[in-house]
Amino acid sequence: MSVVEIDNNTPLAECGFSGCAQPSVRAGFLPVPLQHMPLSVLNTVPVYVKARTTGNRNAVFADTYSLYTAGVVPLSEADRERLISNGIRFVYVRIADQRRLQRALESCLASVAGDPEVPVSEASALVYETSFGLMNEVLSDPTLRTAADPLRHVCEAISTLVVCHQNAFSHLFAAARHDFFTATHLVNVATWIVPLAYQLGCKDEAELIQIGQAGLLHDLGKVRVSSEIINKEGELTDEERGEIRRHPEIGHELLATADWCSELVATVALQHHEHMDGSGYPHQLKSDAIHFVSRMCAVADAFDAMTAVRPYKDRALSAAEAMAILQSETPDKFDPRVMAAWFRLMVPNGAAREEKDTSARERREYPRFRFRCPAVVRILSSDAQTPCERPEFEATTHNLSRGGIGLYHACPLPLGCRVRVYPQVRAWTREYLEGTVVRCRETSEGSYDIGVEFTPECKALTRRRAGADDR
Ligand SMILES: [Fe+2]
Structure with missing residues (x-):
């Protein structure tokens, strides 16, 4: 939930x-x-x-x-x-009543995470989604005035999950979203960095909680950078790149003024874009001058940046592709010890499985990612050239790939119907996506899950650059 x-x-x-x-x-x-x-x-x-x-x-x-x-x-x-x-x-x-429920759930989340009666998959999903809800609130008030207790509660839960369940990382990884919202990125990094620290020998729960907080808050400085720059399609200008590169220092400043926040959390916000060879920013620190937790954060951060759907990329990389890039950039950018531990976590959860599961990849031409936002849908006239004035209706997208988009709507749509989908999200810069309804199934909640396959022109338009980006 x-x-x-x-x-x-x-x-x-x-x-x-x-x-x-x-x-x-x-x-x-x-x-x-x-x-x-x-x-x-x-x-x-x-x-x-x-x-x-x-x-x-x-x-x-x-x-x-x-x-x-x-x-x-x-x-x-x-x-x-x-x-x-x-x-x-x-x-x-x-x-x-949602905020009241969220606070109550956060305060007992650690006991749910450690409850042997609750399956680890369900506990992981609950911890992930509750953390996501909290981070949406935190990002809307980055002064962190009321965030101390909720942040501690969700990080206790992440830590408990990792300590109590040997395979917690697999379930947290499976629960992860892959959209481009900042809250998603922060929760992904936090829920991966804690098992990574545990894998690297950190067994102290108080430290794991701080490491989780460092993951949740490492990109806090982005709240002061214009979202047009963060989500801009195509290459950034030098000026825009400079603007984005201010976020570690802004985040450090915001966190250093929060009296409950540990020095470690502020340090990771400042250092997570530093590279082992001194080619990172903002201070071009090298190897041991970079805190070990910042080096862990750098790996989780880069992996999520590569595997998330973002408006400035034509597609997200698979786990295996992202791992290959990370390994090629080790030891220049990334700490080999951290990478080795990340590889041990990832092999059963992505790289190896994707390579083995070729039949699934063949069945699905393009990897799909969760993509949830409201959308306006217009049904096209039979000549498929001009949208009808009506019907136009609101739906919600739930996944996206280069080949198509999934929608939820209260009513069914006929198979073969041609539609244009207009995602209603600030970061979305292309006007619409066009395709044909190829699936329409009723869900357990009484709405309809509608699959739209893009037209060849739309598929071609979505084919732009992919790969790592240090935004
Ligand atoms: Fe960052």
């Missing part, structure tokens, strides 16, 4: 809530997975259940949300079992 703020100040595109395409969110409710959510968290807010209507394909609009429990009569284990035995996997909370 992601518990992130969705209000007038937070565009849906940036909230990242996995269910934002679902009818429940449009109705003002967030789905919350029922099975492993602590009752102490659920009982901090009124809990609703959805009354499903069936038989009419358009009935998704008629769903109603009934109050199930609130305050005086809390949800009990017996209630939970009864709901689950009736096939109910989600309960619902009001979007207005």
